[in-house]
Amino acid sequence: MEMLDGYLNAVRRHLPWLRQDDIIAELRANLEAQLEDKEAELGRKLSDAEMEAWLKQLGSPLQVAARYRPQQYLIGPGLFPIYWFVLRLAMGWCAVIYAIVSTVEIVGNGLGPGALAGAVAHLPWVLFINAAIVTLVFAIVERSHAKIPEKFAQGAAMGNDWPHAAVSPFDAQRDGRKKPKSYAQAVAEVIFGWILIVWLLLVPHYPYLLMGPGVVILTATPYQLAPVWWTFYWCVVALSSLWLAWQIVDLLRERWQERHPTRRLVRQGLDLIPPLVLLAAPGRVLVVPKNPADTAHAAALAQVNQWMYRGFEVVAVIVLLQLAWMAGRMAMEAYRRRLAAAR
Amino acid sequence: MTVAENLFENLRLELRRGCLTLAVLAQLKQEHYGYTLRKALAARGMEIDENTLYPLLRRLETQGLLTSEWREEDKRNKRFYRLSSEGEVMFDRLLKEWNDMNTAITNLL
Known part of the structure; x- marks a missing residue:
């Protein structure tokens, strides 16, 4: 005993x-x-x-x-799929927002690689806190559901309305993206590509095509764009011509319906070139006085240059993040396909 | 235990889980305390281990399907369970569900 x-x-x-x-x-x-x-x-x-x-x-x-405890799990099987979906969504957005905020902070304050390494090292902690908050909220919902199920009946009914509730515009758009490109669409893209290049080539001679009535600013202000903009301009023209050439080749080879994820990745990478050209401007100067001897507005000009340069830094970071996102998705897709093939 | 045996055990437990509740409700048309209920079920071919049965009785009582009372028997205080009126209604509904499923499975085999 x-x-x-x-x-x-x-x-x-x-x-x-x-x-x-x-x-x-x-x-x-x-x-x-x-x-x-x-x-x-x-x-x-x-x-x-x-x-x-x-x-x-x-x-x-x-x-x-x-066995005598009323609830053996934090989040039950009924709620778990929604929790998992929300958690992945929250983690993804948290990482994106954190990356943007950190980048703006680092670039804006002119901080060095140490700050970047610190921001990267801090990311897992931010994600952990985010996951903990989402988990806590769902655990509270689960417990509340167990205690007062009638209060959650309406929510459950909404969940059953899946054709409207679950299929978001994003899903619809993704489905649409999977549709193969039509011949008319491919031809239209080539025509508009031509129009774009012609327009680009005419802009230096007829600035009003770009600025409209605002073109008077060019003559009224004592400033003009720095020579680096010509390099930027020809990069844009060259890249637009390259994309157009690709589209024409596809059309001639009757391969306009094929998807080219690697080409999209290359294009995204090459799209980094124009902003990088501006970021490589000597002395970070993007706007100069028409008369080099004019020093009356030097302080204001320096301020303008500083803000324009930071603006292009942000643009370059955004393009870089898009590139990383695309490369990550491609790698995940390749990994998924490899696993599926192995099974 | 091999993977196949483990899988079988999980599926077997899943299959049994709902049946245990039905068996307990069926047996508690007559009053029992935990141990005699377990013996009565075992005698009819439904073995349930202590760690499953005793907490299950508590849970069913919390859900209002059983009533219980402490009473002395053989110089020992025991908690006796019986089907409540709500439990009887639930038992009839579950029994019909089980019979329907049984018929469907039999038709499939």
């Missing part, structure tokens, strides 16, 4: 506080009756070894007590 008392005391420690006495009294009555049956069957009392073996067979006190 001493062993049984010890066992029940160990179970008691893990039981819900308010129901400990009641559960232990019931468990004791049941186990003692069972023990009596065993002893009656044997015609003697159980030896210590037999008693120990029987108690072991009943299970560890922790396991026995755990």
Whole structure:
């Protein structure tokens, strides 16, 4: 009996506080009756070894007590798919927002590689906190649902309305993206590509094509764009011509329906060139006075240059993040396909 | 335990889980305390281990399907359970569900 008392005391420690006495009294009555049956069957009392073996067979006190707890999970199977979806969404957006905010902070304050390394090292902690908050919210929802299910009936009904609730415009757009490109669409892209290049080539001669009535600013202000803009301009023209050439080749080879994820990645990478050209401007100067001897507005000009340069830094970072995102998705897709093929 | 055995055990437990509740409700048309209920079920071929049965009784009582009372028997205080009126209604509904499923499975085999 001493062993049984010890066992029940160990179970008691893990039981819900308010129901400990009641559960232990019931468990004791049941186990003692069972023990009596065993002893009656044997015609003697159980030896210590037999008693120990029987108690072991009943299970560890922790396991026995755990069965009396009302809820064994933090987030139940009903809520888990929604939790998993929201968690992935929240983690993704958290990482993107953190990357943008950190980049703006580092670039804006002119901080060095140390700050970048610090921001990267801090990212897992930010994601962990984010995941913890989402998990906590869902755990509260789960517990509330278990306690007052009628309050959550409306939410559950909304979840059942899946054709409207679950298919977001984003999903619809993604489905649309999977549709193969039509011939008319491919031809239209080539025509508009031509128009774009012609327009680009005419802009230096007829600036109003770009600026409209605002073209008077060019003559009214004492400033003009720095020579680096010509390099930028020809990069844009060259890249636009390259994309157009690709589209024409596809059209001639009757391959306009094919998707080229690698080409999209290359294009995204090459799109980095124009902003990088401006970022490589000598002395970070993007706007200069028409008259080099004019120093009347030097301070204002320096301010303009500084803000324009920061603006292009942000643009370059955004393009770089898009590139990283695209490369990441491609790598994930390749990995998924490889796993699927292996199965 | 091999993967196949483990899988079988999981599926078997899943299959049994709902049936245990039905069996307990069926048996508690007559009053029992935990241990005698377990013996009665075992005698009819439904073995349930202590760690499953005793907490299940508590849960069913919390859900209003069973009533219980402490009473002395053989110089020992025991908690006796019985099907409540709500439990009887639920048992009839579950039994119909089980019979429908049984018929459907039989038709499939």
